[in-house]
Amino acid sequence: MSSNTTDTSNETESTTDESSTLIETEVSVDSQRSQTPTETVVSATNLSVSYGEQRALSDVSIEIPENKVTAIIGPSGCGKSTFLRSINRMNDRIPSCSVDGELRFKGTNVYADHVDPVALRRTIGQVFQAPNPFPKSIYDNVAYGLRIQGKADDVDLDEAVERALRGAALWDEVDGQLEESGLDLSGGQQQRLCIARAIAPDPEVILMDEPTSALDPVAASKIEDLIDELVSEYTVIIVTHNMQQAARISDKTAVFLTGGELVEFDDTATVFENPADSRVEDYITGKFG
């Protein structure tokens, strides 16, 4: 969160209390957001994903709320990226990958025959772990998705590029140098450029797979602040290995464990302070993973 108004008046001296916080959270700010009633935007029902014979996700059922940040955490290899890729059908590109069960976006089965995966990926955009701008100008990176859509004329395009760069909190740093290569930006700026590229076609959901793990703490903190702003307009689903980050920025947390099982999904405060499953407590406190 960009600001923390957490009331510390109820802090106690008790450090031995079993129910004391496992990870420092700043969820009191988020909780205001989670009090507003919300719609489910992405839902999985008995979703299983396999690569050949090997199962990566096992019978996952989850309802992800609109205009919230949902964090996906869990040890390496537990299927976090697989789950993210199943939401906008990026797994289609992996020939050995098969999907069972249901994945719905606003009620529509995204695996139905009539769904165009390319259009789906504009509505459900994504940002990867390593910043990956195209070897093009800053302008062309952001305009890319809009040009493919064939929608925008030049005037609209200029406006849309500026809007996306402002939305990604990058405009002030690149105004006047839009024709320079996206690859000449710093790592943190490149990642915000990738966020601008993802939001330019006006998606509804943004998937982020460890978007700050390749960045220094200052750049990572800027992305965290940005996520906090993005969520007023978009639904953000973020995979992170950084437990403090999940606690800081998310409203909901889903914990996957080895075998691709979703073992807990709840308000972030509950998951970090009072998880229902003892394996989640062990994972969060670093006993494994």
Ligand SMILES: Nc1ncnc2c1ncn2[C@@H]1O[C@H](COP(=O)(O)OP(=O)(O)OP(=O)(O)O)[C@@H](O)[C@H]1O
């Ligand atoms: N393209 C692929 N082909 C075959 N198996 C794969 C492929 N991608 C992932 N897997 C397997 O599926 C399982 C889940 O992988 P996935 O990448 O989803 O895990 P993850 O939770 O994102 O891990 P990490 O935290 O290391 O990124 C692993 O056993 C992995 O080896």
Ligand SMILES: [Mg+2]
């Ligand atoms: Mg992964």
